[in-house]
Amino acid sequence: MGLNTRKQQVLEAIVESHIITAEPVSSRSIARKYRLGVSPATIRNEMSDLEEMGLIEQPHTSAGRVPSQPGYRYYVDRLMKKINLTxxxxxxxxxxxxxxxxxxxxxxxxxxxxxxxxxxxxxxxxxxxLENAALKTIKTIPLTPDEALVVIVTETGWVESKVVDLPSGLAADDLEYIENVLNTYFRGLTFPQISRTILNNVYDKLIKQRQVLDRIMEVVEALLQENEDxxxxxxxxxxxxxxxxxxxxxxxxxxxxxxxxxxxxxxxxxxxxxxxxxxxxxxxxxxxxxxxxxxxxxxxxxxxxxxxxxxxxxxxxxxxxxxxxxxxxxxxxxxxxxxxxxxx
Amino acid sequence: MGLNTRKQQVLEAIVESHIITAEPVSSRSIARKYRLGVSPATIRNEMSDLEEMGLIEQPHTSAGRVPSQPGYRYYVDRLMKKINLTxxxxxxxxxxxxxxxxxxxxxxxxxxxxxxxxxxxxxxxxxxxLENAALKTIKTIPLTPDEALVVIVTETGWVESKVVDLPSGLAADDLEYIENVLNTYFRGLTFPQISRTILNNVYDKLIKQRQVLDRIMEVVEALLQENEDxxxxxxxxxxxxxxxxxxxxxxxxxxxxxxxxxxxxxxxxxxxxxxxxxxxxxxxxxxxxxxxxxxxxxxxxxxxxxxxxxxxxxxxxxxxxxxxxxxxxxxxxxxxxxxxxxxx
DNA sequence: CTTAGCACTCCCCTAATAAGAGTGCTAATT
DNA sequence: AATTAGCACTCTTATTAGGGGAGTGCTAAG
Missing domain, CATH: 3.30.450.40 (GAF domain)
Structure with missing residues (x-):
């Protein structure tokens, strides 16, 4: 859409004025506020053209003009000046x-x-x-005989925690052992890597505590899940x-x-x-x-x-x-x- | 305010009807929907009395009545039947x-x-x-050389965590030592007890790691603070x-x-x-x-x-x-x- | 004490009118 | 050929007026 300079100026004036006032913009107000050096009548002619091109529209016969969706698009792509925050x-x-x-x-x-x-x-x-973050530490903190808090720390300093249920009859040592194994095997890996590839490996080492591990992996997966959702x-x-x-x-x-x-x-x-x-x-x-x-x-x-x-x-x-x-x-x-x- | 039975019935009808419809309630609609066995005219007389007592009011001369604040109060205290959730x-x-x-x-x-x-x-x-909850465990998890996560668990199973800055040049051992001392001295105490009484005691044991302790206590206090606010x-x-x-x-x-x-x-x-x-x-x-x-x-x-x-x-x-x-x-x-x- | 009947009040909806803003067109001007 | 002043026309919005309706309060009868 090739617009001559004046049409661009008029469109810009309409968009910017409407952004401020939320009202339809009249030819006269443009002539007054933006010194284009032409009369309202001339601006009306330009507006008529712009309307034909679909860049602006009239809410009703005797109202000013309002930018249309393509009008805003044209403004954003070609007319708007980028600003910075103060x-x-x-x-x-x-x-x-x-x-x-x-x-x-x-x-x-x-x-x-x-x-x-x-x-x-x-x-x-x-x-x-968290998908792409590498794991740094997994920590478990026993809360009650059948609940523990699992804290996951990523290399990027991200911390997430969640409470997990434990199978009954689990010794405190078991939890610590699991923690060690997990840290050894998982450190430096991203979550998808953990859940997809290495899992079987670790399971072998932890056959005894398999139930707990399952719970902890559920948590890890839940965290991932939350983020996928x-x-x-x-x-x-x-x-x-x-x-x-x-x-x-x-x-x-x-x-x-x-x-x-x-x-x-x-x-x-x-x-x-x-x-x-x-x-x-x-x-x-x-x-x-x-x-x-x-x-x-x-x-x-x-x-x-x-x-x-x-x-x-x-x-x-x-x-x-x-x-x-x-x-x-x-x-x-x-x-x-x-x-x-x-x-x- | 002694209301005879019929006045109570009328007030109740007005309140309940208005709760449902959000509209002023007319004498006729009461006569129709609540079978009090009297005519609208009688109800109008009662309404007039209720208005004089300040229990209901009229938005304008020819409107029905709406409960006033004292009217709702009377209803809640004396007329309303308690219900349960399904x-x-x-x-x-x-x-x-x-x-x-x-x-x-x-x-x-x-x-x-x-x-x-x-x-x-x-x-x-x-x-x-958390004010009244007794402490169960404090855990620290090192994140970076100068940050650690402090996790606080209460006897009631409450878990809170926060990241703290550490003074530079702190050995991993120090943190662990602090954790042990804190757990030994604080377990079973409520937060106000911790911050008010025992603090000096612990400080003696931990002179070396005083800076870190200060940070951790800041966290504990921040948690309390948050809850006071x-x-x-x-x-x-x-x-x-x-x-x-x-x-x-x-x-x-x-x-x-x-x-x-x-x-x-x-x-x-x-x-x-x-x-x-x-x-x-x-x-x-x-x-x-x-x-x-x-x-x-x-x-x-x-x-x-x-x-x-x-x-x-x-x-x-x-x-x-x-x-x-x-x-x-x-x-x-x-x-x-x-x-x-x-x-x- | 209750109630039927009726006049009265006030709200709300609708229609009618006036005022105003802005355009589009025409004809004059540059 | 482009611009602009002038003016008729359109449409919106605000205001006013009037009619309908809901509901009351009062009076007098039951």
């Missing part, structure tokens, strides 16, 4: 990640908190997945009520009902391009109830391996430049924190 | 608690999930607090949109803004009577923005010690009987689970 905002974001603890729940919580402070959109957070965490639901499109309850309900479907959210986040910040606009999301929304997302990684995604969901009228800056920056520091290259 | 509902609730793991995050999550499934109100959950967890925010009073966005915003203030929620839950299910109606909450809401709450305990509260927040027009049954039942099984008397 150094103050970057400081806020870094401060929230300053904790060293890499317990899943903590990291998720601070990430969501950070991102909700930086935007008024709904935050979608997937992962992090990839729970999606949500945040900022209050925030999004600040957006003017959610002034009637029907819109809120519609939003709520569709974000309750985790499967959909997962599918949406999975469409994120691992190599750059991804923007999905309206129908591009490919899911009817989400037609009025957009998602800006970016992956984060541990030591180069993608482990999760941060997404921002908002109305199509999103501040794309800002949303992109936020997810880019937060996935960046999250990757650093998780990879252990923290710069604090 | 056995099917009880099964649902128990199933969700069937997991053995007593990791804080898990218990909180299943509790909230359970209660949101049983009601359409907002769920407030405080605690559980008593985080309030929320659930069911979507649920409450089902209530007809929240069909306009202003009501939703009002609700949202006041539940964002954790201090208030904490104060409200703290007013729960530890010996029975507590109902706070409208202005009884003693907080202006909450004047239109009610809270039904009940505490739960570990081995007889109160450790937390479950509350349901909804419009004044709440189904009190049901809400009371829900919090009573869930705090009951929660106490059992936490005290280790699980009956599964």
């Amino acid at each position: 150094s103050r905002e970057e400081r806020i974001a870094r401060a929230l990640f300053a904790q060293k603890a890499k317990v899943l729940a903590n990291v998720i919580q601070s990430t969501i908190k950070t991102v909700t402070q930086l935007t008024d959109y709904l935050v979608l957070l997937s992962g992090p997945q 990839e729970v999606i965490y949500l945040g900022g639901a209050q925030n999004i009520l600040k957006q003017p499109e959610y002034t009637d309850i029907a819109a809120v309900r519609n939003l709520m009902s569709f974000i309750e479907d985790e499967g959909i959210l997962r599918r949406i986040l999975h469409k994120t391009n691992p190599r750059k910040v991804t923007v999905m606009i309206g129908r591009e999301i490919n899911y009817d109830p989400a037609a009025g929304y957009s998602v800006v997302s970016s992956v984060y990684s541990i030591g180069g391996n993608v482990v999760g995604t941060i997404g921002l969901l908002g109305p199509m009228r999103m501040d794309y430049a800002r949303a992109m800056a936020v997810v880019e920056y937060t996935t960046g520091i999250l990757s650093d924190v998780l990879s252990g290259d923290a710069f604090f | 056995s099917r509902e009880e099964r649902i609730a128990r199933a969700l608690f069937a997991q053995k793991a007593k990791v804080l995050a898990n218990v909180i999550q299943s509790t909230i999930k359970t209660v949101t499934q049983l009601t359409d109100y907002l769920v407030l959950l405080s605690g559980p607090q 008593e985080v309030i967890y929320l659930g069911g925010a979507q649920n409450i949109l089902k209530q007809p009073e929240y069909t306009d966005i202003a009501a939703v915003r009002n609700l949202m803004s006041f539940i964002e203030d954790e201090g208030i929620l904490r104060r409200i839950l703290h007013k729960t009577n530890p010996r029975k299910v507590t109902v706070m109606i409208g202005r009884e909450i003693n907080y202006d923005p909450a004047a239109g809401y009610s809270v039904v709450s009940s505490v739960y305990s570990i081995g007889g010690n109160v450790v937390g509260t479950i509350g349901l927040l909804g419009p004044m027009r709440m189904d009190y009987a049901r809400a009371m049954a829900v919090v009573e039942y869930t705090t009951g099984i929660l106490s059992d689970v936490l005290s280790g008397d699980a009956f599964f």
Whole structure:
């Protein structure tokens, strides 16, 4: 779509104005606020052309224009200038990640908190997945005669724990012995490697304690499983009520009902391009109830391996430049924190 | 307030009808649905009296009547019949608690999930607090040269963990030695006992590793602190949109803004009577923005010690009987689970 | 004491009207 | 040939007015 300079300027003005005001944009307001050096009548002619091209549309005969989904797409791809967070905002974001603890729940919580402070959109957070992390230590802590806590530590400093049931009549020594064997055989391996290949090997050494081992492997697998199922965490639901499109309850309900479907959210986040910040606009999301929304997302990684995604969901009228800056920056520091290259 | 039988019947009819319909109740609808054997005119006379007593009120001259805050109070205290959950509902609730793991995050999550499934109100959950739990084991797991995971297990099977920074140049032996000393001295004591009395004692034994000990005690105290600050967890925010009073966005915003203030929620839950299910109606909450809401709450305990509260927040027009049954039942099984008397 | 009957009040829905914003077209201007 | 001033036209939104209806309060009769 080859647009001459002025058409581009008009489209840009319409998108940016509508992002701010959430109202249809009139020719006169463009002439006033963006000095294009032409009269409203000229702008009206350009608008008429842009509408014919499908880049903008008119809510009704005598209203201003609103960007269409292709219009936003054109804007994001060709007109929008990339922005960065202010150094103050970057400081806020870094401060929230300053904790060293890499317990899943903590990291998720601070990430969501950070991102909700930086935007008024709904935050979608997937992962992090342990799949590619190498095991460092497995520890067991007896709790009761028939329960023990299994703690798993990865090379990347990731800590997960879970309570397991033990078969009755298990000596304390047994547990310790198992722990030793597991540590010897599994150290340095990733979880898929553990569960797929070496398992039989270890079973031989531990025939006596097979039942316990089974339980512990169940835990390891459960942890993996959780990550394959990839729970999606949500945040900022209050925030999004600040957006003017959610002034009637029907819109809120519609939003709520569709974000309750985790499967959909997962599918949406999975469409994120691992190599750059991804923007999905309206129908591009490919899911009817989400037609009025957009998602800006970016992956984060541990030591180069993608482990999760941060997404921002908002109305199509999103501040794309800002949303992109936020997810880019937060996935960046999250990757650093998780990879252990923290710069604090 | 001595009400004759018929006045009580009329009040009961008004409250129960309004709880169901959310609309003002007319004399005629009472005569039709509740067979009191009198005409609407007679009921109107009674209503007039009830209004004079302040138990019901009229939104406007030609509307039916709506219960007032004292009216709900009278109903809850004197008219309402206590109900129980159906056995099917009880099964649902128990199933969700069937997991053995007593990791804080898990218990909180299943509790909230359970209660949101049983009601359409907002769920407030405080605690559980470790304050009164006796220590069973402290374990340390080295992660990196300068970080370790500290795991604390209580006699009640409670597990908490946190990552601590270590001073540089600490030998692995040191950590193990500290662990031993701590376990020897602290086993069986509650956290307040630990931090208040014995501390100096242990310090003598561990002069060499004082720095590490300081760090570990910081963690113990942080855990206590967290519980003194008593985080309030929320659930069911979507649920409450089902209530007809929240069909306009202003009501939703009002609700949202006041539940964002954790201090208030904490104060409200703290007013729960530890010996029975507590109902706070409208202005009884003693907080202006909450004047239109009610809270039904009940505490739960570990081995007889109160450790937390479950509350349901909804419009004044709440189904009190049901809400009371829900919090009573869930705090009951929660106490059992936490005290280790699980009956599964 | 109860109740039928009726006037009265107030809400809520609908239709009608006015005001306003913005366009599209035409004709004049550069 | 492109731009623009001017104006008629359209559609929305806000306001007002009126009718219908629900429900009460009062009065007088049972």
